[in-house]
Amino acid sequence: MSSSRSGLSRVLVAVAAAALVSVSSAGPQAWGPSGVQYGQPGRPLKLLCPGVTSGTSVSWFQDGEPRLLQGPNSGLGHELFLAQVESTDEGTYTCQTPDGALRGMVILQLGYPPARPVVSCQATDYENFSCTWSPGQVSGLPTRYLLSYRKKTVPGAEGQRMSASTGPWPCPQEPPGAARCVVHGAEFWSQYRINVTEVNPLGSNTRLLDVSLQSILRPDPPQGLRVESVPGHPRRLHASWMYPASWPRQPHFLLKFQLQYRSAQYPVWSTLESTGLEEMITDAVEGLPHAVRISARDFLDAGTWSAWSPEAWATPSSGKILNHKEEQNWPSFSTTPPQPSLQPDPWQLDNSDPLEQVSVLACLGIFSFLGLLAGALALGLWLKLRPGGKAGSQKSGFWTPMIPVV
Ligand SMILES: *[C@@H]1O[C@H](CO)[C@@H](O)[C@H](O)[C@H]1NC(C)=O
Numbered sequence: 001m002s003s004s005r006s007g008l009s010r011v012l013v014a015v016a017a018a019a020l021v022s023v024s025s026a027g028p029q030a031w032g033p034s035g036v037q038y039g040q041p042g043r044p045l046k047l048l049c050p051g052v053t054s055g056t057s058v059s060w061f062q063d064g065e066p067r068l069l070q071g072p073n074s075g076l077g078h079e080l081f082l083a084q085v086e087s088t089d090e091g092t093y094t095c096q097t098p099d100g101a102l103r104g105m106v107i108l109q110l111g112y113p114p115a116r117p118v119v120s121c122q123a124t125d126y127e128n129f130s131c132t133w134s135p136g137q138v139s140g141l142p143t144r145y146l147l148s149y150r151k152k153t154v155p156g157a158e159g160q161r162m163s164a165s166t167g168p169w170p171c172p173q174e175p176p177g178a179a180r181c182v183v184h185g186a187e188f189w190s191q192y193r194i195n196v197t198e199v200n201p202l203g204s205n206t207r208l209l210d211v212s213l214q215s216i217l218r219p220d221p222p223q224g225l226r227v228e229s230v231p232g233h234p235r236r237l238h239a240s241w242m243y244p245a246s247w248p249r250q251p252h253f254l255l256k257f258q259l260q261y262r263s264a265q266y267p268v269w270s271t272l273e274s275t276g277l278e279e280m281i282t283d284a285v286e287g288l289p290h291a292v293r294i295s296a297r298d299f300l301d302a303g304t305w306s307a308w309s310p311e312a313w314a315t316p317s318s319g320k321i322l323n324h325k326e327e328q329n330w331p332s333f334s335t336t337p338p339q340p341s342l343q344p345d346p347w348q349l350d351n352s353d354p355l356e357q358v359s360v361l362a363c364l365g366i367f368s369f370l371g372l373l374a375g376a377l378a379l380g381l382w383l384k385l386r387p388g389g390k391a392g393s394q395k396s397g398f399w400t401p402m403i404p405v406v
């Protein structure tokens with residue numbers, strides 16, 4: 001726990017550092033590998049000779065070409081002006097003072113300012129959600145993303161007060177460097193505003209996305225789906241499954257399930273809804289393999305159904321013809337566990353243990369004996385009390401005659 005905390009704080013520091021860098025990089029040339037300057041195709045551009053003070057005149061050469069690009073008398077000092085850069089202008093430039101004392105080198109790389117990033121958010125449990133993004137357009141330049149979120153306040157409900165609890169907070173990238181960040185411990189019913197800002201040396205662009213956990217919730221599919229035949233029941237299949245590992249079970253956040261099954265020869269799925277972790281299919285086709293799959297959703301219908309689990313296959317057990325008839329006439333209790341006995345239910349009373357029947361009779365006997373005894377006691381008491389004075393006993397209540405009269 002503490003190691004994951006410190007990991008998180010490291011990420012937070014990294015994000016904060018990134019934010020600081022972006023603030024200090026007001027000039028478009030200021031970040032990326034040192035010695036590289038950036039420009040956009042079709043636009044004018046000024047290259048600056050590094051290590052030379054602004055008033056100094058320099059000559060410019062393109063790498064590998066002896067031809068002078070711009071002489072020292074251009075009046076532009078240490079700048080090289082390119083009216084309209086094209087991809088053929090990319091490469092290495094050198095600059096030097098007329099006496100050859102100072103030399104600088106610049107690499108020109110072309111690309112585009114960021115387009116607005118494409119962002120989407122997902123939740124597979126009820127208190128964390130993640131957002132992923134991709135560039136709206138490939139910029140061809142070094143790029144970083146600044147990620148933050150704030151809790152949206154309902155207008156009027158919180159007044160004008162901007163409380164610290166509404167953010168913004170950094171949304172840490174998980175794993176570090178991935179195009180994905182995670183908001184932990186979100187409130188199920190709150191609205192959040194996600195800010196994904198793409199930054200490159202030519203500028204920045206922001207996408208804002210409003211998200212609420214309960215609307216984006218989509219659980220992972222249930223796990224461990226098992227389907228088994230039920231001995232003696234040729235039309236039954238018993239299915240059981242588990243919660244997805246990503247959904248800790250908690251009384252306030254339960255899942256409900258949708259079970260689908262079909263026989264190998266029939267393309268259409270039948271559907272059963274269930275709130276438990278097992279279900280009995282009672283109309284399977286005898287002797288045919290069946291496919292079964294299952295999906296989960298928040299118990300109160302928040303979000304959407306999960307993807308389907310992988311299919312599980314089973315074939316109902318073959319039964320005798322007598323059993324088959326019985327099967328169709330019985331009411332089907334879909335949640336009863338499979339009967340381990342090969343005997344159909346109606347025979348069960350006749351076949352029950354004689355010892356059980358004896359003990360039932362014994363119980364009945366004991367109860368009737370106790371009843372008789374109570375009746376006799378009551379009668380005896382009444383007979384005994386009657387001669388002690390009708391008026392007194394009626395007025396003073398039941399216990400009065402027990403008190404000795406002096
Ligand atoms: C939310 O994320 C935290 C940290 O990864 C985890 O410990 C917790 O179990 C998650 N919550 C749910 C409901 O899965």
Ligand SMILES: *[C@@H]1O[C@H](CO)[C@@H](O)[C@H](O)[C@H]1NC(C)=O
Nearest residue numbers: 019146148195196197206208
């Ligand atoms: C989005 O994030 C960027 C970078 O952190 C910030 O400059 C900008 O103000 C934010 N926009 C909004 C609307 O919060």
